[in-house]
Amino acid sequence: MLQGGLRGALNQSVLEASGPQAAKVEKLWWFAFTTAAIVYLLTMAALWWAAHRARRRELRGERLDEAYAEPRMTRGVTWATAATLVILLLFLGTDLLVGRTLSPIPKKQPLTIELTGHQWWWEVAYADSSAHGRFTTANEIHIPVGEPVLFLLQSPDVIHSFWVPNLAGKKDLIPGYTQSVWFQADTAGLYRGQCAEFCGLQHAKMALQVVAEPRTKYEEWATNQQKPAANATDPVSSRGREVFLTGTCVMCHAIEGTSAGSHAGPDLTHLASRRTIAAGTLPNTRGALAGWIVDPQRIKPGTRMPPNQLKPQDLDALLTYLQSLK
Amino acid sequence: MSVTNRRGSARRRLATGAGVIVLLSLLSACDREQRRFRENPPSASPSNVRVSALQPGTVVDTTHVAGPYDNNAWAVSEGQRLFGWYNCSGCHANGGGGMGPPLMDDTWIYGSGPEQIYNTIVQGRPNGMPSFAGKIPTPQVWMLVAYVRSLSAQNASGARTSRSDHMMMYPGSGSLQDPAKPQQSFHPPASEMP
Numbered sequence: 001m002l003q004g005g006l007r008g009a010l011n012q013s014v015l016e017a018s019g020p021q022a023a024k025v026e027k028l029w030w031f032a033f034t035t036a037a038i039v040y041l042l043t044m045a046a047l048w049w050a051a052h053r054a055r056r057r058e059l060r061g062e063r064l065d066e067a068y069a070e071p072r073m074t075r076g077v078t079w080a081t082a083a084t085l086v087i088l089l090l091f092l093g094t095d096l097l098v099g100r101t102l103s104p105i106p107k108k109q110p111l112t113i114e115l116t117g118h119q120w121w122w123e124v125a126y127a128d129s130s131a132h133g134r135f136t137t138a139n140e141i142h143i144p145v146g147e148p149v150l151f152l153l154q155s156p157d158v159i160h161s162f163w164v165p166n167l168a169g170k171k172d173l174i175p176g177y178t179q180s181v182w183f184q185a186d187t188a189g190l191y192r193g194q195c196a197e198f199c200g201l202q203h204a205k206m207a208l209q210v211v212a213e214p215r216t217k218y219e220e221w222a223t224n225q226q227k228p229a230a231n232a233t234d235p236v237s238s239r240g241r242e243v244f245l246t247g248t249c250v251m252c253h254a255i256e257g258t259s260a261g262s263h264a265g266p267d268l269t270h271l272a273s274r275r276t277i278a279a280g281t282l283p284n285t286r287g288a289l290a291g292w293i294v295d296p297q298r299i300k301p302g303t304r305m306p307p308n309q310l311k312p313q314d315l316d317a318l319l320t321y322l323q324s325l326k
Numbered sequence: 327m328s329v330t331n332r333r334g335s336a337r338r339r340l341a342t343g344a345g346v347i348v349l350l351s352l353l354s355a356c357d358r359e360q361r362r363f364r365e366n367p368p369s370a371s372p373s374n375v376r377v378s379a380l381q382p383g384t385v386v387d388t389t390h391v392a393g394p395y396d397n398n399a400w401a402v403s404e405g406q407r408l409f410g411w412y413n414c415s416g417c418h419a420n421g422g423g424g425m426g427p428p429l430m431d432d433t434w435i436y437g438s439g440p441e442q443i444y445n446t447i448v449q450g451r452p453n454g455m456p457s458f459a460g461k462i463p464t465p466q467v468w469m470l471v472a473y474v475r476s477l478s479a480q481n482a483s484g485a486r487t488s489r490s491d492h493m494m495m496y497p498g499s500g501s502l503q504d505p506a507k508p509q510q511s512f513h514p515p516a517s518e519m520p
Binding site: 246247248250251252262264295297298301302306307308309 | 361363364411412460461462463465466
């Protein structure tokens with residue numbers, strides 16, 4: 001029951017390790033927990049014993065203050081200092097060893113993802129040197145199962161922290177400095193990650209999803225993401241495209257294959273292929289998308305996206321267009 | 327009830343009153359940073375901006391109507407962010423000028439008033455300044471106006487950002503300088519006419 005209670009959500013839990021990195025973190029977690037529990041129980045037992053003994057002696061009529069005058073402190077202080085030093089050295093050694101085992105990536109040319117933390121969403125760029133190989137998406141990272149993946153972490157605004165508990169520990173994204181971290185998913189599945197460093201108003205709504213899938217499925221996904229956006233064919237979605245390109249959307253968002261090329265906000269080239277919008281805040285449904293476009297400040301107060309006043313038929317066309325971006 | 331007791335309670339009431347006043351005065355300082363996320367667009371198009379100095383009847387000067395965000399530090403810093411996002415820096419180079427005129431000096435071809443700057447952004451100007459009508463939501467245009475004015479220190483010093491990494495009119499903090507007296511005319515001298 002204890003373990004069940006500690007687990008919480010299965011797709012965002014340190015205790016549900018799905019990769020070699022997270023397995024080490026989980027082991028460490030259980031070690032720390034067990035040690036702390038034993039120390040706690042021993043301390044409580046000693047306290048109980050001391051209190052009990054004193055009470056019994058008092059009942060027997062012994063005078064406690066004389067019989068048990070405080071002994072000299074020198075020995076106790078020496079022991080405590082020595083113990084602390086030994087423990088600190090042990091920690092230092094363990095820290096170095098853990099760093100050694102976790103840092104080096106066990107592969108020559110791993111799949112490399114440039115992850116940029118923005119207030120308050122994740123920009124995910126797949127570095128691929130082949131022609132038209134590089135592509136950008138947001139808030140959803142697809143990785144092949146059983147392969148180490150390298151992340152290069154950057155931030156243009158404030159410090160964020162990348163944390164997918166099932167797969168690895170935390171790593172900060174620091175402005176003006178590129179950090180790196182790698183992890184590997186051993187079982188296919190959907191893992192939730194979150195910003196783990198307070199980064200402003202909507203820090204709590206800055207989530208991401210990691211989709212670990214077999215190599216073939218991953219390739220399929222990546223090939224689709226590399227293509228420019230689907231052409232608007234029917235009149236409603238081509239009207240939607242016009243609304244997008246002539247209105248405020250185009251100032252911040254990019255759609256490959258159109259004249260929209262700004263990277264201030266998330267890339268929307270394959271928006272409809274994602275599971276969530278607004279960094280994991282809402283499911284990617286037509287209704288949620290409509291609410292988000294019209295009044296994002298109600299859903300995520302302070303978010304960088306401004307409210308948009310659109311005519312009903314324009315909004316409808318825009319939604320049809322955005323949902324066609326598979 | 328004894329006299330000392332009553333005096334004590336009076337003193338306590340006085341202390342409470344003083345505390346409340348101190349707290350209230352702290353609250354009033356928060357105006358500078360007030361964040362309004364869901365703004366009704368303030369005057370979507372400022373219709374009383376004049377592009378000619380000639381008017382029938384008494385001459386009304388509307389060039390110095392305050393912008394809605396002129397003294398709001400948060401809006402000014404948002405304006406600074408948008409100035410980069412919308413690539414104003416591409417031509418105005420963080421206010422120093424490049425392909426477009428500098429914004430931190432005292433020369434204003436099309437006026438330095440908040441509403442004049444608003445119109446310059448929304449309508450565009452000949453020979454280079456694009457029109458952003460329909461592309462930037464109205465409250466954001468006003469934030470840009472507040473930031474552009476802060477570049478030449480025309481709004482309250484408390485609202486100006488002191489954390490700019492870019493060039494400033496004077497070395498050091500942008501919030502310490504005296505405002506630049508804008509020289510403006512509705513009819514720019516021929517040399518400045520773009």
